[in-house]
Amino acid sequence: MLNKYARAFFTRVLTPFAAFLIRLGVSPDTVTLVGTAGSVTGALVFFPRGEFFWGTITITLFIFSDLVDGNMARQLGRSSRWGAFLDSTLDRVADAAIFGGMAMWYAGKGDNDLLCAVAVFCLASGLVVSYTKARAESQGLPCDVSGLVERAERLVISLVAAGVAGLATFGVPYVEWLLPVALWLVAVGSLVTVVQRMVTVRREAFEADRVAAGS
């Protein structure tokens, strides 16, 4: 949903910044790599220590690079298969660090085995959501459904919750519960999305096989 409705807005907002980076001679691949490195660092340095506010601020600063790199490639007329592969592959690395960092907090000082498991489930199910599309597309099937919770939703729900929950460190009361609620939402939403995509790909696969058998 966000990918459909918010992307146009962010494209407009980020286009001048993408053009500025192009004038500086920065390449889209550099933006992809630096953005991922920043997100991973923010997640793995701050989240395992329970510093959710600063972790979220750091990740947010870098994660928008994922909207800038493609924008730059399109402005340059240099969208490439390699760029698409690099972008998608490093998305998975950043997502794994974000939910992995949260799981490390609950496995350590956060001391909550159930929430650790939920965070690990978010990590794994998010990867599976993306894999369903990648594997379907590799077989020439469109996987023509976005599903309930795409990457943008997973990130917005979990990062807004982590950022606000992190305000507890500064004495803001009653905000810690936000992160557990967000993790449960992302876990259930991702599970639903996996099922939605599998059902769609099953239909597309049977249809393609029927057409192939008839020809």
Ligand SMILES: CCCCCCCC/C=C\CCCCCCCC(=O)OC[C@H](COP(=O)(O)O[C@@H]1[C@H](O)[C@H](OP(=O)(O)O)[C@@H](O)[C@H](O)[C@H]1O)OC(=O)CCCCCCC/C=C\CCCCCCCC
């Ligand atoms: C009181 C505090 C309130 C704070 C409010 C903050 C509000 C912020 C609200 C909204 C921000 C919305 C940003 C949403 C932008 C989404 C736009 C978009 O199109 O994103 C999609 C895009 C993914 O594109 P790709 O094509 O590169 O990726 C594909 C995708 O990964 C597919 O995955 P799948 O869906 O299948 O799982 C893959 O299949 C495919 O391979 C892959 O190519 O970009 C992104 O995903 C990046 C999104 C950035 C989201 C940023 C989230 C940050 C949001 C909030 C941080 C808030 C911080 C709050 C601090 C509070 C402190 C008090």
Ligand SMILES: Nc1ccn([C@@H]2O[C@H](COP(=O)(O)O)[C@@H](O)[C@H]2O)c(=O)n1
């Ligand atoms: N280093 C890169 C990154 C991306 N691309 C191209 O952009 C598409 C993704 O667009 P986003 O707006 O989602 O970033 C991707 O499929 C590539 O075509 C690129 O060429 N090089």
Ligand SMILES: [Mg+2]
């Ligand atoms: Mg991108």
Ligand SMILES: [Mg+2]
């Ligand atoms: Mg991406």
